[in-house]
Amino acid sequence: MREYILKKIGLMFVVLMGVYTIVFALCVAAPGDPARIALGRADNPLARQILREKWGLDKPVIQQYFQTLKSMITLDFPQSFRYRENVGDLILSRLPRTFFLGVIAIGVSILIAIPAGIVSAYKHNSIIDNITMVASQIGVAVPNFWLGLMLIVVFYTKLHWFQIGAPEHLLSLEGLSKVALPAITLGTGMAAVTARLTRSSMLEVIREEYIMTARAKGLSERVVILKHAFRNALLPVVTVIGLQFPLVVGGAVITEQVFGWYGLGQLYIRSIAARDYPVIVTTTLLFTIGVVVTNLVVDILYTYIDPRVKYEKVK
Amino acid sequence: MERPVARRVRSERDLEELIARRKENFRKKVKFALAFSAIIVVFGQVYSMLGREGTLGPLDMSVWTHRIFVVCLYVLAFYIFLKIAYRYFDRIFFKYRTNTWELTWRRFRRNNAANLGLLIIITLVIVAVFAHLLAPYPDPSKTVNYDPNYALKHLEEPPSKTHILGTDRNGRDMLSVLIYGSRISLALGLSVELTASLIGIIFGSVAAYYGGWTDKLLNVINDIVMAFPFLLFVIVLVSVFRQVYFSIKLPFTDIIIFDSAKIFALWNGLFLIFVALALLNWSGVYRVVRSRILSVKEMEFVEAARAVGANDRRIIFRHILPNVLSPIIVLVTLGIASVILTEAALSYLGFGAAEGAVSWGRAIFEGREYATTSKAFLVFFPGIAIVVSILGFNSLGDGLRDAFDPRMKR
């Protein structure tokens, strides 16, 4: 088991290096001079030269590659081109917002989707089942950002139920009312997929023999379904939630754009437009780390949920 | 041979059961129709919320009910047409032969949602191919068709009698934009998926066939591709070709073989999206192909076939390919839906179709500032187009998947 984790971590590093290299290559290849963009109207060759030197852009590419790599590893982040701050500080100031949004979105979607899936599976082909199925179909088909815009129109412009923008303090009434719509937008896609998957997984599990045994023992339906069936149905659901994570990250980027939520996603897009290389590279790596770590966590979680899963060498 | 659907009624009990079954089917169809109308009502509600105050224009209810009625009639007509077409199809293909595909076909026929998906997609294809005949106004992407005076007078008009869905920011008719936009969505979706599948098939078969280091290498590449921040790649790609004009000449000559301006101009910038999406979307197909080939390799019937003397090529074509084809078809159908979504998302961020291009995502992009105002219809209609087409592709894809590999008993 430990071997497995180590191997996975090793793989993780390979992937990260691969991503880093590609990102770096893209930044190098991409035209557009960050210095020129940063200077704007004050642009002149001398100023540009000074800036480039300051940012280390005049050194040979290979050297930049390793230098940036080193600074990542030692966590000694360079300064952002566009903002005056340290990349590290910059990210840290934005991360909580994105994290908050993500957690609420994922949390709410799981809280709604999984019970919906269970109930639909139990009352197969009933009205609730049909409604859930249709709702999840629509949930998947609706484009993220469009849903956000429509929600803004209906719930903010017309009904004034919620607010929009980036809140000062996250855990306040203001914060909650501002996070509601973005969270719904972000969570819908994932909720739809999770609901459908939970339903189909539960349907399969309910037909297994051991459910019959559990009933034969005299257990109440509730216990049979929620304890015996659900634990077994959970496995593929957990996997898929893990797989959804990169999509959620991508969705967060777009959602933040729609709602003006000053988080990591927005930072990312602006940095790309401004060729803010340090931020681009660091944030990309951060996202990738998030994705890979989530996968690893899901794998490990698997062994706790399903005792049949063992990552040992089969002799 | 008896037609498989009709059964001999052997006793009066049989007759009762037949009636019971017909009733059940009818109930299913009624439920379906109710769901359909419920969705329409909900969307209608949202739509009416968009412009209660302000300039949604004369919300002439009679006009709208008339239009919805026409749409319903169209759907009904299509269903009847489909039933007849199915019956002919059945007669041609399955009257004299029964094979395993017949069961698949029957399952597909029964699936109401899949049929709806088929309806939507066929409509989409018809609209895309015959766009020039169907759109009330000429092709919005060709500037030749612009009458600047007219356009300037009709900027951002709400739906009215002359422009059924209003006009957009450039004064172009929204309905025509949507109709011509379907071309881009379909073309992009299809080409991306086919290319990505090709890549996936090639990589997958190579990995499964050779195994060992090749397999490991390809798996690592696959992991990187899956973990890759897609957005970044596309954005940089787009920026490269947009802002820099460079060309690659054949050495010693003046022949230009690679001209960035031309590349960018292809499809108004969508060519780049095509490349990016195709390069990053092959993971699904790769994994399926690889796992199927691997499992077939292990399976005993390969040994059996070899024992009888079949050579490699025969094994591949007769045994592996049919196994692999069905999930790929499903993945491609679902993939087209995801491509349409991604293109819309990219356009929304500004990195998709270029200025002047006619695409649904681009239309949302151009209308996005107005979402909080009363001109929300600029955003509403393209979105509906996207939602409907994706629903269609998803339903069809799910229906195909259930038909090929039914695991759920009813």
Place this chain on the structure above:
Amino acid sequence: MGMPLLDVQDLKTHFFTEDGVVQAVDGVSFQLEPGQKMGLVGESGCGKSVTALSIMRLVPDPPGRIVSGRILFDGVDLVQIPKEEMRTVRGRRISMIFQDPMTSLNPVFTVGYQIDEAIQLHQGLEREEARRKTLEMLETVNIANPDRVANSYPHELSGGMRQRCMIAMALSCRPKLLIADEPTTSLDVTIEAQILDLIDDLNRKLNTALLLITHDMGIIAEMCQKVAVMYGGTIVEMADTRTLFKAPRHPYTVGLLRSIPSLSVEKTDLKIIPGSVPDLINPPPGCRFHPRCEHCKEACKRERPKLVDVGGGHLVACHL
């Protein structure tokens, strides 16, 4: 002898499917005394498992339903009582074990936990108390390290051990009736013998009645005092074991017994019963067996025979 423990009267269980109504159990009646061991034998698809499920009221309700009949257990009609009451019966007064112990035990819980659960449910004990009883029970079924086994997952145990655990779980609350649906079909022969011995032993020790469902006549001969032969959803012959084996009356039973290959007799061709199992959606009219019966007469084609006593409690359903 008094009132029988289990009295099934004209049970009919039908499945309402898309393709028609499957008459899985169509008029089954029998009785079982306390402590008695009875076998229910027949080919696959003859309705024996469904009968057992009907007694437990475990028939999956969307397609299936007990259409008519009474099932009197200790005087109470199980078909009529409300669901909550039935739940107290299951596991506590009637228990059931199934064919494949690998799929009958929940793979994500330890075996001990699953047995604890049954005990806690019906006897209301605390976790440690229940665990003690579980270990006791595991010892009773001849498991050597009850502690280790209790903390293992089903996939970590061998087939025989799993089936023992199933038996332990079923008998943990001392039910009066144990229904065993092909308990040894998925085990190999040596283990089968051990399990059968165990069941026999427990039946004597705990005075639990046994309804053994199987398609293997050998097991019936070894284990049961009374036998009912089922075909096409009905009982065609019922008698005590000795009598049935010595003097079978129904042609189907005769055919079954004849088709058992015997090691002692000289080599002959295997005798089979020609034809195949009837379609239960459209069963043949009259006697269900008549298309395959050597002695079929006109009456057999028209009228369904009733069970008739041909002497000493030996019941046969045949026109001959």
